[in-house]
Amino acid sequence: xxxxxxxxxxxxxxxxYWGPQLAKNKLNQVHFKFNDDCTEFATFExxxxxxxxxxxxxxxxxxxxxxxxxxxxxxxxxxxGFTVMEWGGLIVPPxxxx
Amino acid sequence: xxxxxxxxxxxxxxxxTALEYKRLPSCxxxxxSLDTSLPSDSAMYTFEFNGLSExxxxxxxxxxxxxxxxxxxxxxxxxxxxxxxxYKFEFYISGYDEIVTGKLEIQKQHHSTYRVQMEHQVFKxxxxxxxxxxxxxxxxxxxxxxxxxxxxxxxxxxYKNSWSFTADPTGQLKFGESTYNYLFWEANMDxxxxxxxxxxxxxxxxxxxxxxxxxxxxxxxxxxxxxxxxFWGPQLTQNKLNYVNFIFNEACDEFAxxxxxxxxxxxxxxxxxxxxxxxxxxxxxxxxEKMNRNGFTVLEWGGMELPAIYDAAEI
Numbered sequence: 001x002x003x004x005x006x007x008x009x010x011x012x013x014x015x016x017y018w019g020p021q022l023a024k025n026k027l028n029q030v031h032f033k034f035n036d037d038c039t040e041f042a043t044f045e046x047x048x049x050x051x052x053x054x055x056x057x058x059x060x061x062x063x064x065x066x067x068x069x070x071x072x073x074x075x076x077x078x079x080x081g082f083t084v085m086e087w088g089g090l091i092v093p094p095x096x097x098x
Numbered sequence: 099x100x101x102x103x104x105x106x107x108x109x110x111x112x113x114x115t116a117l118e119y120k121r122l123p124s125c126x127x128x129x130x131s132l133d134t135s136l137p138s139d140s141a142m143y144t145f146e147f148n149g150l151s152e153x154x155x156x157x158x159x160x161x162x163x164x165x166x167x168x169x170x171x172x173x174x175x176x177x178x179x180x181x182x183x184x185y186k187f188e189f190y191i192s193g194y195d196e197i198v199t200g201k202l203e204i205q206k207q208h209h210s211t212y213r214v215q216m217e218h219q220v221f222k223x224x225x226x227x228x229x230x231x232x233x234x235x236x237x238x239x240x241x242x243x244x245x246x247x248x249x250x251x252x253x254x255x256x257y258k259n260s261w262s263f264t265a266d267p268t269g270q271l272k273f274g275e276s277t278y279n280y281l282f283w284e285a286n287m288d289x290x291x292x293x294x295x296x297x298x299x300x301x302x303x304x305x306x307x308x309x310x311x312x313x314x315x316x317x318x319x320x321x322x323x324x325x326x327x328x329f330w331g332p333q334l335t336q337n338k339l340n341y342v343n344f345i346f347n348e349a350c351d352e353f354a355x356x357x358x359x360x361x362x363x364x365x366x367x368x369x370x371x372x373x374x375x376x377x378x379x380x381x382x383x384x385x386x387e388k389m390n391r392n393g394f395t396v397l398e399w400g401g402m403e404l405p406a407i408y409d410a411a412e413i
Contacts (some may be wrong), residue, residue, distance in 0.1 A: 008276035012254060016227060016282040017329075020252040 003074040004032075004056055006085070014087050018058055021091075025062035033057040034075040041088065051081030058089035125187075125199045125214045133209040141182040141204040147174035149216040150191065158190040182206040195219055221289040221405060225353050225369070227329050228400030229280040231322060232265045235394055238360070240265050245355040248287030257283070280325070283354070289404055290345060290352055292371055296384040297343035299375070305334040312344070316368060317389040318397070326399055330370065333403065337374035341407065345369040346387040356398065363393025370401035376408050 001011040022028050038055040046053070054077035077085060128146070136142055147157070157168045157176060162185070168176060182204055189197040194216040204210050225248060232240060242261045255261070255273055261281055264272045271278045300308045306327060313323045334340050345352075350367040358365070366389035389397060 009279055012278045012280070012282065016229070016254050016284075019254060020226075020284045023252055024250075 003076060005077040005079070006056075006087070010085065010087070014058075018060075018089055022060060027063050027066060028060050029063045029067065029069070030058060030060045032072060032074065033059060038086070038088075041090075044086075046084060048082070050084045052078055052083040053086075054078075054084065055086045055088075057087070059092045060089065061092055123215075124195075124197045124217070125202075125212055127202075128211040128213050130204075130208055130210045132207055134207055136179065136207045136209070139181055139206060140179050141206060142209045143176075143178045143180065143185075143202070143204065144209065144211040145176045145178075145187075145189070145214050146211065147176070147189075147191070147214045147216055149218075150174045150194075154191055154193075156192065160188045161185045180204070182208070189214060189216075191216055193219060222286055223289040223402040223404060224284065224286050225400055225402050226284055227282065228284065228354070228369070228398055229282050229325060230356070230396065230398045231269050231280050232271065232358075232362070233267060233269045233391070233395045233397075234265050234362075235267060237264060237266050238394070239263075240271075241359045242281060243357045243359075244283060245357075246283065246285045246287075247353060248285035251283055251285040254282040279321075285354075287353060289402060290349075290369075290371060292343055292404070294341065294379075294381075296382050297341055298384075299378040299381060300334065300340050300342050302335045302337045302339065305340075306331055308342075309334075312386070315386060315388065317366070317391060318399075322397060322399070330372075330401060334372060337406075339375050339378060340372050341375045342370060342372045343384060344386065345371060350398070353400070356396075358396060360394070362396045364390045365396045365398075366390070367398040369399070371404060372401065373404035374406040376406075 001014060006014065022030075033056070035053070035055050038057050041057060056075075056077075077083070125145075133142065154174065155170050157170060159166055159168060159176065161178075161180075170176075184201045184203045186201050187197075187199045189199075195218075197214055197216065199212075202210070202212070230242065232242075234240070240263060243259070244257070253261075255276065255278060261273075263278075266272070269279060271281065298308065298312075309327050309331065310323060313326055318326065334342075345368070347365070347367050350356075350369055353369060356365065356367070366387070368387070389395070
């Protein structure tokens with residue numbers, strides 16, 4: 001969340017929602033989706049048009065064994081002008097492994 | 099952070115194992131004596147059941163292959179005359195944990211009396227998202243301590259024996275460089291006892307209106323309402339109908355005691371206890387509380403979902 005550039009208040013909202021759910025499991029696989037990749041979940045229109053719209057979704061699932069993954073690049077929010085931030089997430093069965 | 103969580107789980111699993119060993123035996127011998135009035139090859143067991151209330155009239159027991167339903171008369175006692183030998187018994191009373199005894203041996207013409215300690219089945223629920231808001235009159239160094247009556251707590255921000263921070267009148271909590279709107283904790287714990295004669299029947303589709311109305315009456319600001327409703331709203335809306343009740347203030351000490359220094363002028367705590375139900379039943383209006391926002395004010399809200407009720411007759 002620091003890398004993504006969420007403020008501590010935004011982080012608190014995110015972590016108090018998802019944290020306890022992930023912490024229940026010994027191990028989780030976590031993947032993030034950003035911006036245009038989030039249109040598969042929902043699209044929105046905002047008037048007047050914001051200068052920055054940033055969307056971040058956490059996709060995760062509990063796993064039994066550690067698997068080798070390349071660390072994902074976390075796209076940061078650039079808070080320039082009228083900024084909109086949306087976060088969400090879902091528990092998923094399959095996830096990208098690259 | 100990750101390492102902390104793993105260590106934490108290791109500690110918890112040790113404690114819970116230790117707790118299991120502390121439990122008293124559920125069936126133990128009180129007395130054993132010769133009774134020559136019994137037929138020569140027979141023996142008598144008396145089981146005295148403890149921990150039941152008057153409504154518990156039915157016992158289901160088995161020893162070996164037979165399962166028998168027995169209705170208690172005046173006392174919660176079962177007397178059985180059996181050939182001498184070794185028997186293993188199972189006792190079941192609705193709403194209580196089932197008891198399975200070890201092999202109990204009895205000699206010819208002996209009368210053995212056993213005490214059977216029945217334990218209420220307690221549903222373990224999850225006290226979810228209690229969040230704590232603090233609004234001092236001016237910038238104030240505050241320390242908050244929680245004594246949670248539960249297991250596997252999760253805290254945010256990090257909790258080290260207490261939370262220590264600077265709060266300002268708008269409710270911003272400054273932990274060094276980081277600013278938060280609330281303190282958060284969550285834990286597994288025994289479900290509270292609820293009087294199902296009081297409360298509200300809330301249709302799923304009516305959840306948001308209902309919550310807005312109740313939270314307004316309690317004195318929540320629209321921001322606090324938004325936090326509450328965005329958390330609980332989607333969960334209640336999933337069901338056609340929910341039973342909803344609220345627990346206030348001192349009664350919330352059952353879940354966790356909260357100590358705040360310096361002492362706030364007003365602390366308001368509310369827990370929403372709810373469960374999906376199939377059919378409505380008649381309810382009386384519960385006693386609702388309203389917060390007083392004078393002086394240094396603290397608000398905590400949380401809640402717990404209980405298992406669904408499919409048959410209102412069980413209430």
